[in-house]
Amino acid sequence: MTSEVNSRSRRQGPAMLRGRAVPPTTTDQRLLDGRGPVDWVHADPWRVLRIQAEFVEGFGLLAELPKAVSVFGSARTKPDSPEYELAVDIGARLHEAGYAVITGGGPGIMEAANKGCDENGGLSVGLGIELPFEQKLNDHLDIGLEFRYFFVRKTMFVKYSQAFVVLPGGFGTxxxxxxxxxxxxxxxxxxxxxxxxGTKFWGGLLDWVKESMLTSGKISPQDIDLIHLTDDPEEVVRIIIEGHTRAEQEIIESRAAAEAAETAGE
Known part of the structure; x- marks a missing residue:
């Protein structure tokens, strides 16, 4: 009975397989047999390795990036539009304030922000995404990286940015x-x-957030304060700098209070 059970069970890495779940070949056999089907490269376990590789590549490439701000907005914005010029101005001002500029690496607002940073000597980064339609990285990047998976790319935006600046855009924005x-x-x-x-573009959305979400108790009053709205590129940079300065001061005060409490306890 034991030999029969053993013949129908197998350890496969951390997993134990039994009965009909036992594959007809071992992992090594499938790896070394180049004559088999290629469907395995599209299976979920293989996708996990691709996801892991994207994280490793992104972390490795961006690990030494200085403080940075991500700028978002529509890829459809035309170079002769006021919004494009506004993004160029913001990109330049962010560099002057000591920030690298990160975008989605494509055309439109992304290209404009990268351009403003790049043409003024700043560090310009683009994190692209594989799409069903062609959208190449723009020509104003010092560092460009394309991802297969949106969630990996979004992690890079958050991990390596200290602020988000959001111009008019679509669903992705x-x-x-x-x-x-x-x-x-x-x-x-x-x-x-x-x-x-863009007060005209975003004003209606913020009004809805206040009138529908806030008044119905879906968010708290202090949540509204997480979002700043302006048309002024100078104010964009000022808000970011003041936010970081205030946060750093709070950290210093918190550490000082903790040290004082520790000293008093002695």
Missing amino acids: LDELFEAITLVQTKKITRFPIVLV
């Missing part, structure tokens, strides 16, 4: 915006100003 707001609201990330640029 909204996705990045609300993810950032959620992470700040839940204190998954701290010292992270979020600035919306």
